[in-house]
Amino acid sequence: MLRKPLLLAIDDEPGMLALIQRFAGPAGFDVVTNGSAKDAMARLAELPADVALVDLRMPDIGGLDVLRAIRETHPQCQVILMTAHAAVDSAIEAVKLGALDYLSKPLDFDRLKDLLSSAREDIERRAALLSAENETAHRLELCGLIGRSTVMQELFGLVRRIAPHARAALVTGETGTGKEGIARAIHQLGPRRQRRFLTINCSAVVETLFESELFGHVRGAFTGATEHKTGLFEAADGGTLFLDEIGELPAAVQAKLLRVLESGEVQRVGSLQAKKVDVRVVAATNRALREEAEAGRFRSDLYFRLNVVELHVPPLRERREDIPYLVAAFVREFAAKFQKPVEGVSLTAERLLMMADWPGNVRELKNVLERACMLAEGRCLTERDVERCLPAAPARAASAPSASSSGTDLRSLEREHILKVLHEERGNKRAAAAKLGLSRRTLYRRLERHDITT
Amino acid sequence: MSEPPRDPAPCGRLGDTEFEHTLRNQIAIVIGYCDLLLQEIRQDDPLRRDVVEMHKAASTAIAMLRDQGESV
Numbered sequence: 094m095l096r097k098p099l100l101l102a103i104d105d106e107p108g109m110l111a112l113i114q115r116f117a118g119p120a121g122f123d124v125v126t127n128g129s130a131k132d133a134m135a136r137l138a139e140l141p142a143d144v145a146l147v148d149l150r151m152p153d154i155g156g157l158d159v160l161r162a163i164r165e166t167h168p169q170c171q172v173i174l175m176t177a178h179a180a181v182d183s184a185i186e187a188v189k190l191g192a193l194d195y196l197s198k199p200l201d202f203d204r205l206k207d208l209l210s211s212a213r214e215d216i217e218r219r220a221a222l223l224s225a226e227n228e229t230a231h232r233l234e235l236c237g238l239i240g241r242s243t244v245m246q247e248l249f250g251l252v253r254r255i256a257p258h259a260r261a262a263l264v265t266g267e268t269g270t271g272k273e274g275i276a277r278a279i280h281q282l283g284p285r286r287q288r289r290f291l292t293i294n295c296s297a298v299v300e301t302l303f304e305s306e307l308f309g310h311v312r313g314a315f316t317g318a319t320e321h322k323t324g325l326f327e328a329a330d331g332g333t334l335f336l337d338e339i340g341e342l343p344a345a346v347q348a349k350l351l352r353v354l355e356s357g358e359v360q361r362v363g364s365l366q367a368k369k370v371d372v373r374v375v376a377a378t379n380r381a382l383r384e385e386a387e388a389g390r391f392r393s394d395l396y397f398r399l400n401v402v403e404l405h406v407p408p409l410r411e412r413r414e415d416i417p418y419l420v421a422a423f424v425r426e427f428a429a430k431f432q433k434p435v436e437g438v439s440l441t442a443e444r445l446l447m448m449a450d451w452p453g454n455v456r457e458l459k460n461v462l463e464r465a466c467m468l469a470e471g472r473c474l475t476e477r478d479v480e481r482c483l484p485a486a487p488a489r490a491a492s493a494p495s496a497s498s499s500g501t502d503l504r505s506l507e508r509e510h511i512l513k514v515l516h517e518e519r520g521n522k523r524a525a526a527a528k529l530g531l532s533r534r535t536l537y538r539r540l541e542r543h544d545i546t547t
Numbered sequence: 548m549s550e551p552p553r554d555p556a557p558c559g560r561l562g563d564t565e566f567e568h569t570l571r572n573q574i575a576i577v578i579g580y581c582d583l584l585l586q587e588i589r590q591d592d593p594l595r596r597d598v599v600e601m602h603k604a605a606s607t608a609i610a611m612l613r614d615q616g617e618s619v
Contacts, residue, residue: 112580199574200575
């Protein structure tokens with residue numbers, strides 16, 4: 094740690110403040126003193142104090158109130174209260190509120206010294222841990238993907254082994270687990286890293302336009318085809334094409350895709366000429382594709398063609414030990430993005446994040462932290478900062494839109510309703526579409542129209 | 548807090564908790580500085596005995612204050 098820890102001393106008695114400064118300075122602290130509790134409270138936000146020494150009895154604001162305020166704004170700051178009249182009640186109250194200790198005046202310097210040095214060790218240990226974590230974290234990352242858990246390390250190992258060779262791969266996993274990240278890693282680590290990586294979300298394309306999107310078309314191939322169009326396969330020639338939500342691919346297109354994969358040739362719609370393409374295909378799905386194939390809803394020959402290698406990304410609840418590292422990375426990212434001084438989360442907030450269910454997986458965790466960082470005021474996200482950003486109880490979510498929707502137009506009403514249903518279905522688009530009476534594809538188009546990112 | 552009250556009849560004011568609080572704080576400061584000096588002055592320094600005496604007197608004063616406070 095480069096900077097000295099900062100001790101904030103608050104007492105209405107200037108002689109006492111001078112005495113504390115005289116003692117704590119040589120003990121290795123930067124000392125800031127303030128003779129007015131009111132003034133100190135107003136400045137708390139800009140004072141990154143590590144330890145605070147607060148007088149219990151002051152004329153403007155009591156020490157317990159200052160303690161409460163510090164616990165609120167600087168949850169990582171240790172607070173020591175001091176008093177000329179030791180009283181059992183206030184001592185108990187202080188400890189309940191999370192004070193480190195309660196000292197009576199005249200101050201016992203030996204005890205204060207012990208307290209300060211233990212607080213200092215704590216601060217240094219935390220700083221050391223954080224920087225060590227950064228180094229280790231980098232070693233254990235895969236193209237920016239974080240996963241220290243055994244399951245993720247195994248997955249990363251598999252990605253590293255197959256990336257140089259596999260012509261096709263299937264990435265499976267629940268929504269929000271980071272399937273696209275894995276696909277990108279395969280691309281990055283393979284021989285095609287200099288070439289393009291293109292993505293298409295199969296559930297977001299209108300059925301009739303699929304062929305044209307994937308394979309292109311020539312002018313006059315169909316009504317509205319006024320120009321030649323290069324398909325994604327041609328555009329990704331030499332690189333990687335990522336087919337997200339492959340389970341949503343219409344049956345007719347499945348057949349054509351299979352033919353392209355087998356022959357390595359594409360034919361633009363309306364053209365007789367076949368063109369050789371060299372594309373690595375990575376497909377992803379949150380469906381149990383094998384079962385879909387067995388039930389006849391997905392072509393089994395295509396399934397086997399894609400499933401040369403299957404990479405399963407585990408849901409977040411099965412790798413909770415990764416949560417602290419993901420949290421640290423996201424907090425860093427969003428603190429920089431929103432230019433906030435947020436450095437981490439409090440212990441209780443971390444516990445809350447560790448225990449949550451995360452049906453939306455890493456994406457949901459990321460969204461929660463984005464919101465929390467956006468709204469945060471201190472250097473440390475507290476339990477409350479996190480709690481208010483976690484998905485609300487269904488009852489609360491259901492009542493909110495109706496209250497705010499009075500007097501709005503149909504378009505925003507639709508947007509709100511979609512958001513509400515998505516929320517209720519915890520981001521599961523298929524379930525949300527069913528509830529809204531829409532096809533999944535239509536829902537995707539609405540999401541796009543309303544600029545809703547999930 | 549400004550200067551402590553200069554009332555000539557301090558005994559009559561001892562029941563006043565505000566006065567007592569301030570007085571306690573002032574003596575605590577004296578004791579605090581004595582403690583610091585005692586940590587810094589070498590054992591064989593002749594000045595040390597003076598500081599010990601100051602410390603003793605201030606400690607007696609604060610003990611008397613405490614007893615007085617309890618009897619009020």
